[in-house]
Amino acid sequence: MNPTSTAQAAAAQSAAAHAPAAGPTAAAQVLPPPPLLSARGLSRRFGPGCDLCIELTGDAGATSRCPACGTVVAVHDVSFDVGAGEVLGIVGESGSGKTTLLSLLHLDTPADAGSMVVDGYGDLLRSRTSDAELRRSAVVMVHQNSLAAGLAPRLAAESNVAERLLRTGCRSFAEARARSQDLLAELGIHPSRHTDPLETFSGGMAQRVQLARALVNPPRVLLLDEPTTGLDPSVQADLLESVQRVTDRLGSATVVVSHDLEVIRILADRVLVIHFGRVVEDGIPEQVFDDPQHPYTQLLVASRLR
Amino acid sequence: MSDAPTVASLAAEHGQSEAYAYLDERTKRNVRRALLKALAIPGWQIPFDSREMPVARGWGSGGLQVTLSLVGPTDTVKVIDQGDDSSANASSMRSLISRTSGCAETTVTEEATIIQSRHRIPEIPLRGDQVLVLQVPHPEPLRRVVTNDAVALEHHAERDYTPAWLDLYDDEARHGAPRTGADYPVLVEGTTLMSPSPIPRYDVLRLGNRPHATLLGAGRRARVAALPPFTSVEPLVFDDRPLLAESAAEPCIRCGSIDSYRVQSGGRYQLAAEAGNGPWCCSDVDACRTRRNDP
Amino acid sequence: MTAVLTATGVEKSFGPERTVLDGIDIALLPGQLTVVHGARDAGRSTLLRCLTGGYRPDAGHVVLERAAGSVDLAAADPRTLAWVRKHHIRDFAGPLAAPPSQDAASAAARSAALERETAVAGLRRLGVAELAEVPLGRLRRTARRAVALTAALLSQAAVVVLDEPDTAADPERVLDWISELRAGGTAVLAAPSDAHPFIARASASAILTEGKIQWTTQ
CATH class of the missing domain: 3.40.50.11310 (Bacterial phosphonate metabolism protein PhnH)
Structure with missing residues (x-):
C-alpha cells in the first residue's frame, strides 16, 4: 500500500479528504438502523372464513378464494420492514392482493390480523387516535386517481397544496401561497397553472400535485399506488424523477406498488412479490429480477416486454 | 311595579x-x-x-x-x-x-x-x-364547503375548520378576495x-x-x-388579509352621514350597495332619524 | 491485515444441470486489486454477484468485515443486503436503474450519493465528459455502462467490484482510477474482458474455470 509516486500520494491525499469522517457514523454501521415502518403478519379476508381457508388458498390451491367457504383471502401474513429514506417495491398482478395491502397500510380497511408499527406512533392498527388524524400525519398515499386522494377538483392546484399548511394552522395567506407555489414549481408545475382548477390537470400532473402535498408535512410513511400506470411514456420518466426527488427529500419509509417491473427496479431498494395475497419472493431488485427463485416471479420476469 | x-x-x-x-x-x-x-x-x-x-x-x-x-x-x-x-x-x-x-x-x-x-x-x-x-x-357556516351535516358536526367537534380556510384561500388565490358578501363566517372566542x-x-x-x-x-x-x-x-380571515367593510359612494342623502352603512334606494331587499340606482341612504332608519334630529 | 470481504465455499447453480460455482474461496484485502479472469461463460459475473449480494449463493458464506462489525451476505435479510450494498460494497454490473429522462451526471451523482459536480468530474475522468447532460434514455448501452461505472468508482465504499469495466471505458483510465482507490484503502475486485493490463497491476489474480478458482498470482 506504499504510494510509489507523488501522483499517487496526491491521489491518496484527495481520496482521504473525500473519505467519510473517522469515527462511527451511521453509514459506517454494517447493519441498517431500526426500521421506520415495521409490518408483521398483515392479513385480510373477505368472507366468513373457515378452518380450511389458509390451507386451500395461495400457491397450493392456486387461488385466493377458499373453495370450501368462498372467502377471499386477499392478504395473508405479510411482513416487512422499511427504514427511513428506503423504498420498498411491491410487485403483483391484478388480483394479487396488492391493492388490499395498500388499503391496509393506508388504514382504509381494517386488518383481520397483524401489526403496523410506525416509529413514534406505535401500532397504527391498534391506535386510539382517530384514523383521520393518523392518516393525515403518519401515512400519506399518492393515488393513481387524484380524486380518491382527497384532492378537491374544483379548487386551484395551489389550494390543494395549501390545504396541508392550512390544516396545521398557517394563517398567513402570503406565507401559505409562497410555500405552495414553491413546492409546485419544484415538482415541475409551471406558475401559470398554479391557479388552474385541479380537474384541468392531466393524470401525471395531478400526481405531482399529490407529491407536492406530501412534501408540505413529510409523512412517516409514503405510499405510491401504481404511480406510472396509465401515463404516457415520456410523462412516466419525468414522474419517476419527481418521485425520486421527493423520496430523497422526505426521508419517509416509502412503499411503491406497481405491476411494472422496470418502475420497481428504478425506484425500489427492495422488492416483495405478492401472489394470491402472500409474499412469494423478498429480496433486492438484482436478486428478484435477475435471479428469481419462485416460479411466479420467474414468470413475471420472463413476461417483460424488452 | x-x-x-x-x-x-x-x-x-x-x-x-x-x-x-x-x-x-x-x-x-x-x-x-x-x-x-x-x-x-x-x-x-x-x-x-x-x-x-x-x-x-x-x-x-x-x-x-x-x-x-x-x-x-x-x-x-x-x-x-x-x-x-x-x-x-x-x-x-x-x-x-x-x-x-x-x-x-x-x-x-x-x-x-x-x-x-x-x-x-x-x-x-x-x-x-x-x-x-x-x-x-x-x-x-360550513354549508358551502361541507355538504354533509354529520361531517360538518365532526368538523365542529374537532374545531377543524380547514374546509373553510381552504375555500377562503382558493378565493383569495383565484379571485383576489373572498366571494362571501353577507353572512361572512366568524370565529367566536377564537375557536x-x-x-x-x-x-x-x-x-x-x-x-x-x-x-x-x-x-x-x-x-x-x-x-x-x-x-x-x-x-x-x-x-374568518388570514392575518394578512383583513375583512373590509362595504363602502358607499356618497353620504346619506337624508342625514349626511359618511360612516353609516348606506344602500342605494330603489333596491328594497338588497344588502350589497351596488343594487338600485337611487340616492344613497342609511339602511338603519332609526339611526338616521336620530342623526337628523340631533346632529 | 484483515480481509474486508471473505468468501468461503460459495456454490451457485441455475437448475440441476448448470452448476456455475462449485465451492469458491476468495478473500479481498484493503488496498489490493484482485483480478478474476477466465472463459466467456465461465461464470465470472455470477461469482461477482454472489460476492456482492446481488445473487444469493446456494451454499457458503460471504462475510464482510468492518470496524463496526461483520455481516454474512449469504444469510443476510434483504434490508441488510440493501444497506451493505449502499454503504460498504459497490458493484458495477450493468447500466444504472434510473429514469430515462434523468441526465447522466445526475443519475451517477444520485447513485453514488454525491454532488452533481463531483459526478461531472468523474465522467470527465473516465473520458466521457460529453455524456454529463444527456438523458440516459438517449444513450447507447456502452455509454450507459460508462455512467454506471463512474458511479461505482466515485462511491466511497470499502469494496468495489467491477464486471468488465474495460468494455465500458478506456482501460488505462479505469486502472488509473483503481490505483487511487487502492491508495485510499479500497479493496477492488475486477473481472475484465481483456485480463492482461489488469493482471499486470494486480495484487492477486485467479482463473475461474469449471466452477473453481485457481490462483495464478498471489
Missing part, C-alpha cells in the same frame, strides 16, 4: 295555566334551555324544537320563537328588517309579539328592551340591558365557527365585545346560537 301585569296574573285572567305570548309553556322552556346552552358555549349551534309559526320558514320563524320565549309584559319590542321598522314583515311580527304578550312596541332603538332584526345590527350602540335577536336562515346571519360585513366587524347578549335563531333548521356579552368575534 305592583300594577304591572305578570305572566302568572295574565294567564290566570284568561283561565289558562299555560300559553303566554303565543308559544306554549313547553316550547318556551325548550327554547330557553337551548338558549342557556347556547350562551354557555358561545357560537355553538344548539338544536331546539322549532314550531310552526305564522311566518314562512326562512322568514324569521326562528328569531320570532326566540323573542316570544323571552318577552314579558314589561318589555318593549323593536323589530327591523334590513334596518327598516316599517317593512311588511317587521311590522307584522312586531304586532304579533305585542298583541300576544301585552308588551309595548317601539321603533326607537334606545327605548327597546328586545330588538329582533333581519340582516342588520342597529347602529345606535346598544346597552347591557338590551337583547339583540338575529334571524338566521342558514346557521351552518368556534359560526354563521352570524346575513348581516353585511360592516356589521360582522361590529359583532364582537358587546355589552349585551346576542341571540341567533334559525327556525327552519331548528337551531339557536348565542353570544354572551363581551365575547370575541372575529371574521
Whole structure:
C-alpha cells in the first residue's frame, strides 16, 4: 500500500479528504438502523372464513378464494420492514392482493390480523387516535386517481397544496401561497397553472400535485399506488424523477406498488412479490429480477416486454 | 311595579295555566334551555324544537320563537328588517309579539328592551340591558364547503375548520378576495365557527365585545346560537388579509352621514350597495332619524 | 491485515444441470486489486454477484468485515443486503436503474450519493465528459455502462467490484482510477474482458474455470 509516486500520494491525499469522517457514523454501521415502518403478519379476508381457508388458498390451491367457504383471502401474513429514506417495491398482478395491502397500510380497511408499527406512533392498527388524524400525519398515499386522494377538483392546484399548511394552522395567506407555489414549481408545475382548477390537470400532473402535498408535512410513511400506470411514456420518466426527488427529500419509509417491473427496479431498494395475497419472493431488485427463485416471479420476469 | 301585569296574573285572567305570548309553556322552556346552552358555549349551534309559526320558514320563524320565549309584559319590542321598522314583515311580527304578550312596541332603538332584526345590527350602540335577536336562515357556516351535516358536526367537534380556510384561500388565490358578501363566517372566542346571519360585513366587524347578549335563531333548521356579552368575534380571515367593510359612494342623502352603512334606494331587499340606482341612504332608519334630529 | 470481504465455499447453480460455482474461496484485502479472469461463460459475473449480494449463493458464506462489525451476505435479510450494498460494497454490473429522462451526471451523482459536480468530474475522468447532460434514455448501452461505472468508482465504499469495466471505458483510465482507490484503502475486485493490463497491476489474480478458482498470482 506504499504510494510509489507523488501522483499517487496526491491521489491518496484527495481520496482521504473525500473519505467519510473517522469515527462511527451511521453509514459506517454494517447493519441498517431500526426500521421506520415495521409490518408483521398483515392479513385480510373477505368472507366468513373457515378452518380450511389458509390451507386451500395461495400457491397450493392456486387461488385466493377458499373453495370450501368462498372467502377471499386477499392478504395473508405479510411482513416487512422499511427504514427511513428506503423504498420498498411491491410487485403483483391484478388480483394479487396488492391493492388490499395498500388499503391496509393506508388504514382504509381494517386488518383481520397483524401489526403496523410506525416509529413514534406505535401500532397504527391498534391506535386510539382517530384514523383521520393518523392518516393525515403518519401515512400519506399518492393515488393513481387524484380524486380518491382527497384532492378537491374544483379548487386551484395551489389550494390543494395549501390545504396541508392550512390544516396545521398557517394563517398567513402570503406565507401559505409562497410555500405552495414553491413546492409546485419544484415538482415541475409551471406558475401559470398554479391557479388552474385541479380537474384541468392531466393524470401525471395531478400526481405531482399529490407529491407536492406530501412534501408540505413529510409523512412517516409514503405510499405510491401504481404511480406510472396509465401515463404516457415520456410523462412516466419525468414522474419517476419527481418521485425520486421527493423520496430523497422526505426521508419517509416509502412503499411503491406497481405491476411494472422496470418502475420497481428504478425506484425500489427492495422488492416483495405478492401472489394470491402472500409474499412469494423478498429480496433486492438484482436478486428478484435477475435471479428469481419462485416460479411466479420467474414468470413475471420472463413476461417483460424488452 | 305592583300594577304591572305578570305572566302568572295574565294567564290566570284568561283561565289558562299555560300559553303566554303565543308559544306554549313547553316550547318556551325548550327554547330557553337551548338558549342557556347556547350562551354557555358561545357560537355553538344548539338544536331546539322549532314550531310552526305564522311566518314562512326562512322568514324569521326562528328569531320570532326566540323573542316570544323571552318577552314579558314589561318589555318593549323593536323589530327591523334590513334596518327598516316599517317593512311588511317587521311590522307584522312586531304586532304579533305585542298583541300576544301585552308588551309595548317601539321603533326607537334606545327605548327597546328586545330588538329582533333581519340582516342588520342597529347602529345606535346598544346597552347591557338590551337583547339583540338575529334571524338566521342558514346557521351552518360550513354549508358551502361541507355538504354533509354529520361531517360538518365532526368538523365542529374537532374545531377543524380547514374546509373553510381552504375555500377562503382558493378565493383569495383565484379571485383576489373572498366571494362571501353577507353572512361572512366568524370565529367566536377564537375557536368556534359560526354563521352570524346575513348581516353585511360592516356589521360582522361590529359583532364582537358587546355589552349585551346576542341571540341567533334559525327556525327552519331548528337551531339557536348565542353570544354572551363581551365575547370575541372575529371574521374568518388570514392575518394578512383583513375583512373590509362595504363602502358607499356618497353620504346619506337624508342625514349626511359618511360612516353609516348606506344602500342605494330603489333596491328594497338588497344588502350589497351596488343594487338600485337611487340616492344613497342609511339602511338603519332609526339611526338616521336620530342623526337628523340631533346632529 | 484483515480481509474486508471473505468468501468461503460459495456454490451457485441455475437448475440441476448448470452448476456455475462449485465451492469458491476468495478473500479481498484493503488496498489490493484482485483480478478474476477466465472463459466467456465461465461464470465470472455470477461469482461477482454472489460476492456482492446481488445473487444469493446456494451454499457458503460471504462475510464482510468492518470496524463496526461483520455481516454474512449469504444469510443476510434483504434490508441488510440493501444497506451493505449502499454503504460498504459497490458493484458495477450493468447500466444504472434510473429514469430515462434523468441526465447522466445526475443519475451517477444520485447513485453514488454525491454532488452533481463531483459526478461531472468523474465522467470527465473516465473520458466521457460529453455524456454529463444527456438523458440516459438517449444513450447507447456502452455509454450507459460508462455512467454506471463512474458511479461505482466515485462511491466511497470499502469494496468495489467491477464486471468488465474495460468494455465500458478506456482501460488505462479505469486502472488509473483503481490505483487511487487502492491508495485510499479500497479493496477492488475486477473481472475484465481483456485480463492482461489488469493482471499486470494486480495484487492477486485467479482463473475461474469449471466452477473453481485457481490462483495464478498471489
